[in-house]
Amino acid sequence: MNSVKRLAKIVFIISFILCFIVLSNIIITKINDKKEYDYFIERAINNDNMTHCENIKNLRFSVLCYSEFIKKGDGCDNENSENPACLIALAADNQDELFCDKVFPPENLPYNLECRVTIFIERYTDEGFNNCCNIK
């Protein structure tokens, strides 16, 4: 076997295994996130207490959970006043990107941008928060 084929075969096997691990991890995380979301949103709605949304680790699902309450007219008060997910849900509902600058200062850049981009998407589509908040 020549050196190119040997190298290509090794790189192929390593990259395939790594790809498999990474993609499996992404899928498993997504399934677990969805389960976690279903569990906490049910508790939040049953108890009429949006603070349960705070327990959802995935920001996208947390925003989705808070938005259920924000749509009903609740605000990000008390325990939720500094929660990024609640603030993004509120900004998206208000359609006010300047609000994002107020609640997420420059040192909080990823949240600030996610908040603004989410507002633009919410403004013109009914995508919901499907692609919101891939914050690293």
Add this chain to the structure above:
Amino acid sequence: MKTEHYLILSLIFLSILSGAMYYNTVLVDTQAYVPSVYYLQDKSLQDDDITRVETSYAFKRPVEIAFASIIEPIIGVRQSYSLTNLILLCITSVLTYFYLRKLFKNHEQKQLIAYVGAILCATALPLIIYATRVLVDVAGYVTLLLGLIIIDYFLEKKYPLWTDHLKISLLIGFFLLVRDAAVILYPYYILKFLLRRGFNLNYMSKKIWSLWPLIFTLVPQLIFMWWFDVGFLLAGKSTMITSGKYSLLGWLKFFIVHFAAFHIAWLFAILGLINDKDKTRRFFYSIFSLSAVIYLVGIQFVALTSPRFSMVLFPVVFALAAYGIIIIADKLSDKIRIIKINQTTIILVLLVIYASISFIGAWLYPAHGLISEDAGGDIVLKAVFNEIQLKIGGLFA
């Protein structure tokens, strides 16, 4: 499976791995790319969003935006950019392999050099950080490679016709609507054409006039400006030339950013440059590097210097670095034959070190604060150290 199948599939898997880290994330420009899609879909936009689109620099690169606007109804706006970019990233890696194989066509190890170069590209730090975000940077690199392949094809003719020059002009003009990095194809094309017979002033002065069809390169841009009633590509850029960018600290930032983009690949590339004596390739390295450096210095003045602009150096740095890696592997395998370490193992070790630095570098990329355009190298270093503290500290918290 055949060797080529292993090569291409491994490059695709590596590209997916690279693209996974920052897939679907946003940067400042995303704020213009997202509403631009709705604008092209003819949705009724608010006045401030129309202004945001029409005055943004992002909208001056409408090709990928137009493509995203077609698939947006199916997969959503963010995924339409990110997924397109992921596919383009895979194409980039494979195209780099074919381009480098052609560049080293006279070398006995052309396939190996091209493959190593393509792996360096697939796991490059700038691509990991920027390629699959909601941006259009990777599309720019694809046009750069396509431009190089097409220019080389036309200039291989003994007597290129005026229609050939016209085709290239229109093509580069169209590529400028994808991403402005294609601008470096002009100096590359002109230099390659005029220096076909070496530095012959008589030949150059005669031939320079045959490049007149280059003026038609503005046609795609003019059609776009007329159709959408927007300003020229560089409109408003003069106000962005500020003193901070050409201060000593500004240049320090320039060197830090472009050094970090390739990290140890620079060392391999220097070794490759010393050892590669092929005249045709040395000519390519010279004129392409000159074109790229002119672009990078220009960018330093009018925009935020960032590793994403280092992509224009890929064809040269990765060709030389791949050559350098092969030289190291050949020399080391000769010296340490006693313990039976062969060339493949050494290449693999060097590639793993390179890829690991790229992935760790991408993970430590300072993403938690806005670095102003005028910021110097000290600010960039501070932001990197803050990020290291935050991430490494987070691991042990």
